[in-house]
Amino acid sequence: MAKVLVTGAAGFIGSHTTDLLLAGGHTVLGLDNFRSGHRRNLAAALRSAAFRLVEADVAEPGVMAKHVADFRPEAIIHLAALVSVQESISDPALNRRLNVTATQLVADAAVAHGVKRIVFASSAAIYGDTTDLLIREETAKQPISPYGEAKLSSEGILLGLAAAGGLTVRCHRYFNVFGPRQDPASPYSGVISIFERRYREGRGVTIFGDGSQTRDFISVHDVARVNVIAATKSGLVAGAANICTGRATSLREVVGIFAQHYPKVPAPQYAAARAGDIVHSLGRPERAQAELGFTAQVPVADGLAELIRSV
Numbered sequence: 001m002a003k004v005l006v007t008g009a010a011g012f013i014g015s016h017t018t019d020l021l022l023a024g025g026h027t028v029l030g031l032d033n034f035r036s037g038h039r040r041n042l043a044a045a046l047r048s049a050a051f052r053l054v055e056a057d058v059a060e061p062g063v064m065a066k067h068v069a070d071f072r073p074e075a076i077i078h079l080a081a082l083v084s085v086q087e088s089i090s091d092p093a094l095n096r097r098l099n100v101t102a103t104q105l106v107a108d109a110a111v112a113h114g115v116k117r118i119v120f121a122s123s124a125a126i127y128g129d130t131t132d133l134l135i136r137e138e139t140a141k142q143p144i145s146p147y148g149e150a151k152l153s154s155e156g157i158l159l160g161l162a163a164a165g166g167l168t169v170r171c172h173r174y175f176n177v178f179g180p181r182q183d184p185a186s187p188y189s190g191v192i193s194i195f196e197r198r199y200r201e202g203r204g205v206t207i208f209g210d211g212s213q214t215r216d217f218i219s220v221h222d223v224a225r226v227n228v229i230a231a232t233k234s235g236l237v238a239g240a241a242n243i244c245t246g247r248a249t250s251l252r253e254v255v256g257i258f259a260q261h262y263p264k265v266p267a268p269q270y271a272a273a274r275a276g277d278i279v280h281s282l283g284r285p286e287r288a289q290a291e292l293g294f295t296a297q298v299p300v301a302d303g304l305a306e307l308i309r310s311v
């Protein structure tokens with residue numbers, strides 16, 4: 001059993017990752033500044049004697065160093081971030097602090113205290129404006145937001161360090177993650193979180209464009225599972241991999257599934273496509289299978305049914 005430090009533990013992905021680590025018998029120190037995370041996400045975890053939660057800003061110098069020195073984890077799962085692409089555009093300095101400086105501080109603390117492994121929340125946003133219909137890890141990286149650029153820089157910081165020796169880094173390029181605890185608060189929140197709330201409240205949804213756009217939607221339960229694998233499985237080598245399903249689902253299909261669960265909710269309205277919207281985003285999942293032994297298991301329809309039941 002391992003000791004794992006999770007940054008951003010109270011967030012959407014962080015809280016599910018923490019839950020799964022604890023279920024596996026690991027000991028977890030969670031750090032969160034509660035900027036976008038919520039203590040309520042950790043209600044179950046907080047009942048475990050193997051879990052401790054500390055309010056802390058990992059971008060603040062000295063914070064990671066202190067907690068890594070005290071806790072002595074075998075692995076760090078670094079999920080704390082400025083999660084909004086939109087906010088990275090409106091406040092690029094904050095994006096740099098939370099999405100790049102924080103990564104450097106995590107790396108420095110790991111090196112200083114002999115942590116052997118870092119798992120990092122990267123993003124399909126690093127590929128940006130690609131013409132590849134099936135995104136491979138080798139696909140050109142052309143981020144189109146400060147957020148995507150920062151995730152790519154952070155990968156560079158961590159993988160450079162890993163190449164220099166002594167540290168195993170796994171960068172997880174998450175595609176469109178969905179599931180319970182995703183915050184639907186902003187119009188730029190993940191579309192499934194927005195749709196779930198609107199259907200639950202009996203309001204119809206708005207589809208931007210004709211609804212034929214597709215995404216590679218992956219359940220947060222699969223994402224938590226791959227985070228735990230990357231943090232705890234022995235014999236892994238450093239690298240970056242897409243965390244995706246390899247299956248495309250259109251927005252029309254998503255709406256069709258919601259409509260089955262909520263037959264009385266009005267049909268969706270259609271509005272102009274969002275400026276800069278990508279039509280298709282689909283990842284190749286083979287590398288995560290080869291390097292981590294991970295294959296996504298939750299079909300979108302099952303994940304949506306579970307999400308609807310969970311609230």
Ligand code: UD2
Pocket residue numbers: 083084085123125128145176177187188189190191192194205206207208209213215251274277278281
């Ligand atoms: C964005 C981010 C990604 C991540 C994701 C949230 C970029 C390059 N990527 O990707 O990093 O933060 O959002 O999961 O910015 N839509 C509607 N109606 C709505 C809301 C959305 O039709 O009420 C459409 C939207 O125009 C798009 C699709 O749904 O075509 C998916 O939107 P999204 O914001 O969930 O995700 P995405 O892939 O644009």
